[in-house]
Amino acid sequence: MVGLLAEHGDDAKPLAGGQSLVPLLAMRLTRFEHIVDLNRVDELFGVSADNGGVRIGAMTRQAAVETDDAVADRAPLLHLATPHIGHFQIRNRGTIGGSIAHADPASEYPAVMLALDGVAEIASASGTREVPAAEFFESTFMTAVAPDELLVALRFSAWNQLAGFAFDEIARRSGDFALAGAAVGIGTDADGRINRAAVGMLGVGPTPLRASSVEAALMGLAASDADPAEIGRLAADDMDPIGDVHASVEYRRQAGSTLVGRVLANALAQVSTEAGNG
Amino acid sequence: MADQIPLSMTVNGQTRRGLGEPRLTLADFLREQANCTGVHLGCEHGVCGSCTVLMDGEAVRSCLLFAVQADGADITTVEGLAPDDETLHPVQEAFRDCHGLQCGFCTPGFVVSVAAFLETNPDPSDDEIRHGIAGNLCRCTGYQGIVAATRQAAATMKGSRQS
Numbered sequence: 001m002v003g004l005l006a007e008h009g010d011d012a013k014p015l016a017g018g019q020s021l022v023p024l025l026a027m028r029l030t031r032f033e034h035i036v037d038l039n040r041v042d043e044l045f046g047v048s049a050d051n052g053g054v055r056i057g058a059m060t061r062q063a064a065v066e067t068d069d070a071v072a073d074r075a076p077l078l079h080l081a082t083p084h085i086g087h088f089q090i091r092n093r094g095t096i097g098g099s100i101a102h103a104d105p106a107s108e109y110p111a112v113m114l115a116l117d118g119v120a121e122i123a124s125a126s127g128t129r130e131v132p133a134a135e136f137f138e139s140t141f142m143t144a145v146a147p148d149e150l151l152v153a154l155r156f157s158a159w160n161q162l163a164g165f166a167f168d169e170i171a172r173r174s175g176d177f178a179l180a181g182a183a184v185g186i187g188t189d190a191d192g193r194i195n196r197a198a199v200g201m202l203g204v205g206p207t208p209l210r211a212s213s214v215e216a217a218l219m220g221l222a223a224s225d226a227d228p229a230e231i232g233r234l235a236a237d238d239m240d241p242i243g244d245v246h247a248s249v250e251y252r253r254q255a256g257s258t259l260v261g262r263v264l265a266n267a268l269a270q271v272s273t274e275a276g277n278g
Numbered sequence: 279m280a281d282q283i284p285l286s287m288t289v290n291g292q293t294r295r296g297l298g299e300p301r302l303t304l305a306d307f308l309r310e311q312a313n314c315t316g317v318h319l320g321c322e323h324g325v326c327g328s329c330t331v332l333m334d335g336e337a338v339r340s341c342l343l344f345a346v347q348a349d350g351a352d353i354t355t356v357e358g359l360a361p362d363d364e365t366l367h368p369v370q371e372a373f374r375d376c377h378g379l380q381c382g383f384c385t386p387g388f389v390v391s392v393a394a395f396l397e398t399n400p401d402p403s404d405d406e407i408r409h410g411i412a413g414n415l416c417r418c419t420g421y422q423g424i425v426a427a428t429r430q431a432a433a434t435m436k437g438s439r440q441s
Contacts, residue, residue, distance in 0.1 A: 092336040
């Protein structure tokens with residue numbers, strides 16, 4: 001497979017679930033001399049528990065991610081985000097690796113990968129390398145994966161502290177691309193102080209983004225004292241939205257930061273439920 | 279022109295063979311070589327859902343698959359949902375009873391999607407039904423009838439499972 005990519009370079013494109021690439025081909029927005037279909041490459045499919053985390057083969061269908069127990073247990077944000085992707089017919093074909101390699105700034109998995117500090121395993125004819133999420137998304141639709149390379153798997157570490165996770169997005173209709181979305185993970189120490197804050201955002205910049213102002217404001221706070229609406233408003237400064245026919249820059253900034261606050265509130269509520277159970 | 283590739287798949291229980299370039303979509307193969315013209319092509323880029331078929335039991339958009347990718351697969355189109363020519367599938371019956379169609383163009387995609395949706399969610403709430411049909415577009419905007427049809431089909435299918 002990587003041999004074919006090495007041979008054809010820029011002229012070849014790997015085909016994963018085809019739910020983004022095939023529309024682009026159908027609309028003649030892009031064309032390739034060679035399409036390398038990955039759908040019969042068995043070793044790219046499947047989820048395995050991995051060293052305290054989870055390793056997900058790039059061709060694992062979104063529908064499989066949605067129902068996988070190891071994902072729900074070890075990377076709950078992925079589990080929560082998946083139902084927001086397209087429609088069930090899309091998730092039956094669409095893959096996690098395809099979504100992340102396509103790197104649409106409005107799609108769900110890239111923002112989750114960034115928030116969770118996921119790691120991409122990238123293979124080429126000369127071997128395999130690992131790229132952390134923070135270095136993976138270079139610009140809109142551009143990633144660290146070179147034309148002769150293939151994204152083969154994603155790895156996510158489980159959080160080993162008390163934690164809460166939440167995901168939501170704003171879209172005009174169910175299944176539409178999100179105008180703005182947020183993926184939030186909050187971890188606390190035994191005293192309920194926030195010692196890890198992960199806030200990924202989609203649809204509000206040229207790439208998925210982290211709301212670093214929000215994360216910084218949360219660190220060290222008692223989870224029960226944090227005012228999510230107020231802290232969420234800080235996210236407006238972390239965004240770099242574009243205006244288009246669907247929403248203006250100002251709308252995306254305002255709706256997006258309000259959404260960050262709401263999703264943060266849900267994640268904080270989850271932490272206190274967990275604490276109550278513990 | 280690229281080479282013609284031999285294709286073979288099961289379509290509505292029968293083996294169908296054909297030839298096609300790698301670029302041939304599954305939707306075009308089904309319509310032009312397997313005579314399944316119930317597979318409707320609305321947008322041809324994965325938005326409208328009219329071309330929805332079951333591939334190995336799962337609802338997929340056949341305009342976003344190449345026919346070569348379905349080589350060896352088991353495909354069910356709207357023509358193959360009912361057990362025979364004299365019978366309608368409960369979802370088809372419900373669409374007829376509840377005025378779930380107006381011009382009818384989107385109907386095959388809706389029927390296949392709803393049949394698949396009710397397999398995974400046999401007892402959906404109205405809200406779940408609305409999410410479940412969100413991947414199909416009806417340009418007549420006849421959604422009330424489609425929601426009612428889905429509700430009726432769920433009840434019928436549940437009844438027949440219990441009996």
